Amino acid sequence: MSDNIYKIIEIVGSSATGIEDAIEKAVARASTTVRDLRWFEVKETRGHIEEGRVAHYQVTLRIGFTLAE
Amino acid sequence: MSDNIYKIIEIVGSSATGIEDAIEKAVARASTTVRDLRWFEVKETRGHIEEGRVAHYQVTLRIGFTLAE
Amino acid sequence: MSDNIYKIIEIVGSSATGIEDAIEKAVARASTTVRDLRWFEVKETRGHIEEGRVAHYQVTLRIGFTLAE
Amino acid sequence: MSDNIYKIIEIVGSSATGIEDAIEKAVARASTTVRDLRWFEVKETRGHIEEGRVAHYQVTLRIGFTLAE
Amino acid sequence: MSDNIYKIIEIVGSSATGIEDAIEKAVARASTTVRDLRWFEVKETRGHIEEGRVAHYQVTLRIGFTLAE
Amino acid sequence: MSDNIYKIIEIVGSSATGIEDAIEKAVARASTTVRDLRWFEVKETRGHIEEGRVAHYQVTLRIGFTLAE
Amino acid sequence: MSDNIYKIIEIVGSSATGIEDAIEKAVARASTTVRDLRWFEVKETRGHIEEGRVAHYQVTLRIGFTLAE
Amino acid sequence: MSDNIYKIIEIVGSSATGIEDAIEKAVARASTTVRDLRWFEVKETRGHIEEGRVAHYQVTLRIGFTLAE
Amino acid sequence: MSDNIYKIIEIVGSSATGIEDAIEKAVARASTTVRDLRWFEVKETRGHIEEGRVAHYQVTLRIGFTLAE
Amino acid sequence: MSDNIYKIIEIVGSSATGIEDAIEKAVARASTTVRDLRWFEVKETRGHIEEGRVAHYQVTLRIGFTLAE
Amino acid sequence: MSDNIYKIIEIVGSSATGIEDAIEKAVARASTTVRDLRWFEVKETRGHIEEGRVAHYQVTLRIGFTLAE
Amino acid sequence: MSDNIYKIIEIVGSSATGIEDAIEKAVARASTTVRDLRWFEVKETRGHIEEGRVAHYQVTLRIGFTLAE
Numbered sequence: 012m013s014d015n016i017y018k019i020i021e022i023v024g025s026s027a028t029g030i031e032d033a034i035e036k037a038v039a040r041a042s043t044t045v046r047d048l049r050w051f052e053v054k055e056t057r058g059h060i061e062e063g064r065v066a067h068y069q070v071t072l073r074i075g076f077t078l079a080e
Numbered sequence: 081m082s083d084n085i086y087k088i089i090e091i092v093g094s095s096a097t098g099i100e101d102a103i104e105k106a107v108a109r110a111s112t113t114v115r116d117l118r119w120f121e122v123k124e125t126r127g128h129i130e131e132g133r134v135a136h137y138q139v140t141l142r143i144g145f146t147l148a149e
Numbered sequence: 150m151s152d153n154i155y156k157i158i159e160i161v162g163s164s165a166t167g168i169e170d171a172i173e174k175a176v177a178r179a180s181t182t183v184r185d186l187r188w189f190e191v192k193e194t195r196g197h198i199e200e201g202r203v204a205h206y207q208v209t210l211r212i213g214f215t216l217a218e
Numbered sequence: 219m220s221d222n223i224y225k226i227i228e229i230v231g232s233s234a235t236g237i238e239d240a241i242e243k244a245v246a247r248a249s250t251t252v253r254d255l256r257w258f259e260v261k262e263t264r265g266h267i268e269e270g271r272v273a274h275y276q277v278t279l280r281i282g283f284t285l286a287e
Numbered sequence: 288m289s290d291n292i293y294k295i296i297e298i299v300g301s302s303a304t305g306i307e308d309a310i311e312k313a314v315a316r317a318s319t320t321v322r323d324l325r326w327f328e329v330k331e332t333r334g335h336i337e338e339g340r341v342a343h344y345q346v347t348l349r350i351g352f353t354l355a356e
Numbered sequence: 357m358s359d360n361i362y363k364i365i366e367i368v369g370s371s372a373t374g375i376e377d378a379i380e381k382a383v384a385r386a387s388t389t390v391r392d393l394r395w396f397e398v399k400e401t402r403g404h405i406e407e408g409r410v411a412h413y414q415v416t417l418r419i420g421f422t423l424a425e
Numbered sequence: 426m427s428d429n430i431y432k433i434i435e436i437v438g439s440s441a442t443g444i445e446d447a448i449e450k451a452v453a454r455a456s457t458t459v460r461d462l463r464w465f466e467v468k469e470t471r472g473h474i475e476e477g478r479v480a481h482y483q484v485t486l487r488i489g490f491t492l493a494e
Numbered sequence: 495m496s497d498n499i500y501k502i503i504e505i506v507g508s509s510a511t512g513i514e515d516a517i518e519k520a521v522a523r524a525s526t527t528v529r530d531l532r533w534f535e536v537k538e539t540r541g542h543i544e545e546g547r548v549a550h551y552q553v554t555l556r557i558g559f560t561l562a563e
Numbered sequence: 564m565s566d567n568i569y570k571i572i573e574i575v576g577s578s579a580t581g582i583e584d585a586i587e588k589a590v591a592r593a594s595t596t597v598r599d600l601r602w603f604e605v606k607e608t609r610g611h612i613e614e615g616r617v618a619h620y621q622v623t624l625r626i627g628f629t630l631a632e
Numbered sequence: 633m634s635d636n637i638y639k640i641i642e643i644v645g646s647s648a649t650g651i652e653d654a655i656e657k658a659v660a661r662a663s664t665t666v667r668d669l670r671w672f673e674v675k676e677t678r679g680h681i682e683e684g685r686v687a688h689y690q691v692t693l694r695i696g697f698t699l700a701e
Numbered sequence: 702m703s704d705n706i707y708k709i710i711e712i713v714g715s716s717a718t719g720i721e722d723a724i725e726k727a728v729a730r731a732s733t734t735v736r737d738l739r740w741f742e743v744k745e746t747r748g749h750i751e752e753g754r755v756a757h758y759q760v761t762l763r764i765g766f767t768l769a770e
Numbered sequence: 771m772s773d774n775i776y777k778i779i780e781i782v783g784s785s786a787t788g789i790e791d792a793i794e795k796a797v798a799r800a801s802t803t804v805r806d807l808r809w810f811e812v813k814e815t816r817g818h819i820e821e822g823r824v825a826h827y828q829v830t831l832r833i834g835f836t837l838a839e
Contacts, residue, residue: 452753
């Protein structure tokens with residue numbers, strides 16, 4: 012296991028509901044094209060405001076996955 | 081639209097409930113004095129602890145709004 | 150009060166549920182060995198992914214507490 | 219002069235033309251409501267893309283001005 | 288108290304005497320137009336040099352104050 | 357729109373002419389292989405020097421685009 | 426000496442008087458429980474404001490000390 | 495050469511031996527799928543500990559390569 | 564495993580030999596007083612110079628370990 | 633070539649015209665006293681404002697050059 | 702004046718007395734070899750501890766001066 | 771000793787062998803023109819890649835030395 016190689020990609024998830032939901036949508040979307048996702052880090056949390064209220068959250072994740080040999 | 085000018089202000093919202101609630105309170109308060117709020121970024125997430133438990137969350141937001149011409 | 154001295158420690162809380170739960174678990178654990186916890190700051194939010202879903206969140210906190218004289 | 223007090227505000231200028239034009243628009247707009255602008259710092263340079271081309275630049279400035287006594 | 292909302296502004300204080308004096312001048316000036324100042328953070332410490340000596344210190348503060356409901 | 361997912365890639369554009377030209381070349385190149393580019397952020401501005409003059413500018417962009425569902 | 430091991434702790438000192446006094450109080454307090462303090466770095470300088478004046482300074486230090494073998 | 499376009503990817507190399515070995519493994523793996531790798535930057539150096547010893551090093555690299563026209 | 568709590572401490576290891584050796588010395592020393600060390604991150608790499616040569620390396624690590632329940 | 637040693641100096645260029653012109657003036661001035669300038673990085677972009685308009689840009693560069701053996 | 706070119710150097714001043722004294726010593730020393738010093742920025746504030754007390758402060762300054770044409 | 775003044779310069783060392791060797795080459799080169807080198811900090815670790823392998827490491831050091839009075 013000590014010789015694994017990983018790649019890190021950046022994905023932005025959006026959600027009208029909250030931060031965890033945005034994170035989970037980003038992870039779910041990434042998992043449709045990449046196998047072996049391993050971890051994420053939150054890089055930035057932003058959002059859009061409409062009519063004086065939070066319309067949706069946008070969370071930028073760095074997501075790491077194992078590169079097959 | 082490409083020539084819009086925005087101003088960014090920093091507001092700290094507090095909530096005993098959670099991070100999204102603190103964000104939404106900050107945005108709601110800002111909207112009482114500023115129109116045309118457009119986006120926010122989370123700059124810092126902190127909180128106070130009382131009796132060994134989180135008493136409230138404090139989230140510092142940078143909030144952008146359109147400056148009327 | 151103005152002459153208080155504080156110490157800051159770093160604790161990582163984990164939770165399968167969400168970010169606030171991870172924060173509260175870290176604070177609760179710290180309060181079992183340290184009295185007079187006063188505030189926290191979120192330093193980093195990460196997590197592990199299993200089977201294409203968020204398995205648990207890991208939130209690194211800096212936690213400040215009063216040093217008795 | 220050594221006892222001057224300044225305030226710093228953040229303004230985002232936009233331009234379809236380029237970075238300097240976005241900076242100059244932000245400064246010009248700020249000067250319509252604040253006197254005695256003194257300096258700026260570029261904090262962030264971003265932009266929107268439409269049809270595979272840069273549609274406009276957005277430059278976030280910190281702008282300092284003298285507070286009258 | 289846990290639901291307070293704060294605003295943060297940036298003020299630069301100057302002083303020929305020293306860093307604390309520059310901080311205190313910035314706070315005093317801010318208090319002439321804003322009530323309920325609560326805390327400050329030093330963001331940057333700079334200064335001007337004349338004839339090979341420090342002519343004055345310039346300290347940039349982020350100052351937080353309570354927004355009335 | 358609030359549930360969009362984006363991916364961010366990093367591209368370095370070069371130009372003997374200037375910063376905007378380097379940005380536009382990077383965006384144009386990215387658009388040949390990725391559809392739905394949406395925004396960019398300048399991460400770094402560097403350049404090479406030859407014979408005591410700027411030979412070319414190199415601008416590193418983070419470019420965001422919509423991931424199709 | 427080249428094989429020494431050090432530990433770094435974070436202490437926040439407070440003072441109504443000034444920044445150096447807050448630093449010295451933090452160092453003095455740390456020295457009551459840890460021997461062989463060697464150096465400090467200022468990580469953050471903040472303070473509380475009461476009645477429009479600086480009530481006290483709070484300086485966060487990283488303090489290094491030698492770990493006995 | 496002044497008009498080259500580069501892409502930057504992030505790869506994490508692991509090694510039980512040391513930092514350079516982790517870097518070289520990351521570069522070697524990236525070269526199996528991407529041609530024309532040109533430079534790297536070390537972004538982060540971490541590692542896992544087992545039984546009180548470093549089990550392996552993990553080095554996160556940003557790796558730049560030329561995009562063919 | 565998802566509910567583990569970790570603490571992070573900072574240790575500086577020194578070595579006349581090299582960076583990995585300084586890291587390993589810091590980890591070995593920490594393991595004499597703390598069980599269940601899990602990971603480290605390199606925060607800073609410095610060193611002392613004597614007679615125009617590197618006399619020893621000093622590597623500051625953040626080291627995480629599991630807190631027993 | 634792999635054993636070259638470089639030195640990095642910081643130069644601030646000013647221009648009433650724009651950012652590239654400030655960069656080019658800084659590079660040109662540096663080349664009058666240092667040979668073998670190789671690259672630059674933009675560290676900071678600031679400017680002065682007079683009468684509500686940008687009076688001049690100030691760009692701080694880190695400039696690298698080869699040290700002769 | 703708008704076309705001035707500046708160079709920035711880094712100097713560390715030390716003082717047993719305090720932060721301003723360390724700054725002033727660094728500026729005074731720099732002025733013995735460089736004319737036309739114009740401004741400084743505090744980059745880092747550290748110090749040495751002896752016998753549980755601050756032995757001296759060390760302040761790292763970036764100092765800018767005008768380059769003669 | 772508490773009143774020493776230091777200057778910090780930035781040097782980039784290169785090596786085909788590894789990071790320590792690049793550091794030692796930078797220090798050795800600096801010592802040919804400056805006496806009384808005292809410490810270094812690693813600011814950046816990069817490298818060039820040729821034919822899918824690390825061709826050489828480039829380590830940027832900040833090096834401090836005592837200024838003679």
